[in-house]
Amino acid sequence: MKGDKLAKTDAQRFGGEFGPVRSGETKGVSLSTFKSLVWTSNLGGLLLVAISLELFTKANWIWATVCLIAGIIIALFPSNYEIVGMEEHELKSDKKKNSN
Template sequence: MEEEDPLRFGAEFGPKRTGNSTGVSLSTFKTLVWVSNLGGLLLVVIGLELMMVQAKFYMALFCIVAGVAIALFPSNYEIVGMEGIEIDSGEKTVLEDPKE
């Protein structure tokens, strides 16, 4: 019986992309980063407002932690085309050890 990678929601997430996942384009990744950073910043500001002005410490702590988590979320995306880039510098690589 052949073992297959499970198909899951958001298959482009994670450290390893499977054959079924497609990843996201660079422009989509940039958009996700901007939106999540602004959303995370807004939650941190709301958390600071709750902490300083309204003295609701636990709700403020929750907002700040959620803001940081949302701001870090896009780092889990894989960008299409970034894994197979080979740079040809024009120099030949010697595979043998020159000390021999």
């Protein structure tokens, strides 16, 4: 029972399959997909933060706080993804440094 919990090392968070330690059966995203996710989430988060600021000026505190927190969560979402192909580039440059 105790050994089962220690043996499982994969990520448990939402989007964790794309996290820093990826298992063999999961895939990351390409660089262009990652850039699209970042731009979309940043613009969506910025829009929600702007809406929350407007709601704060109207003294609608609960909806303003909800929009502010949602905007921050949406803006941080792509940080869960791992870009495919970056590790091969790093390995090649490490081999070049070691051979010199």
